Amino acid sequence: xxxxxxxxxxxxxxxxxxxxxxxxxxxxxxxxxxxxxxxxxxxxxxxxxxxxxxxxxxxxxxxxxxxxxxxxxxxxxxxxxxxxxxxxxxxxxxxxxxxxxxxxxxxxxxxxxxxxxxxxxxx
Numbered sequence: 107x108x109x110x111x112x113x114x115x116x117x118x119x120x121x122x123x124x125x126x127x128x129x130x131x132x133x134x135x136x137x138x139x140x141x142x143x144x145x146x147x148x149x150x151x152x153x154x155x156x157x158x159x160x161x162x163x164x165x166x167x168x169x170x171x172x173x174x175x176x177x178x179x180x181x182x183x184x185x186x187x188x189x190x191x192x193x194x195x196x197x198x199x200x201x202x203x204x205x206x207x208x209x210x211x212x213x214x215x216x217x218x219x220x221x222x223x224x225x226x227x228x229x
Contacts (some may be wrong), residue, residue: 107132107217108138110128110202110218111128111221112200112221113128114223115200118225120193120228123188124192125186126142126189126223128185130183130184135204138204138205138206140205141153142154142174142201143200143202144201146198151213153167154170155170156210157177157178163208165208165210169195173189173190187200192225195227199222200224200225201222202219204217
């Protein structure tokens with residue numbers, strides 16, 4: 107099973123940018139579609155973005171479409187989430203996930219989760 111570690115979170119002002127990274131260990135990274143989810147206290151995890159095993163297709167939540175970009179580098183076993191034009195409502199803990207399905211069916215196909223990285227956007 108693949109182990110995932112996120113990094114790149116932090117605090118930014120509205121309109122700013124961040125790039126999250128998710129490093130995977132193990133040789134099975136390329137076998138998985140990869141997702142980003144986010145969660146705020148008291149709510150369930152919300153889907154943000156997904157990318158296929160090949161990197162050829164992506165899928166986004168309507169709330170981030172046009173502002174966030176997911177990508178992957180299989181040579182580095184890493185998936186990225188580039189976030190621009192950040193809004194206060196983007197504040198959350200962001201999790202990457204290895205997924206057996208695409209597009210994601212909620213969390214039904216998730217094989218592994220990272221530990222999360224905090225993103226805080228101030229107005």
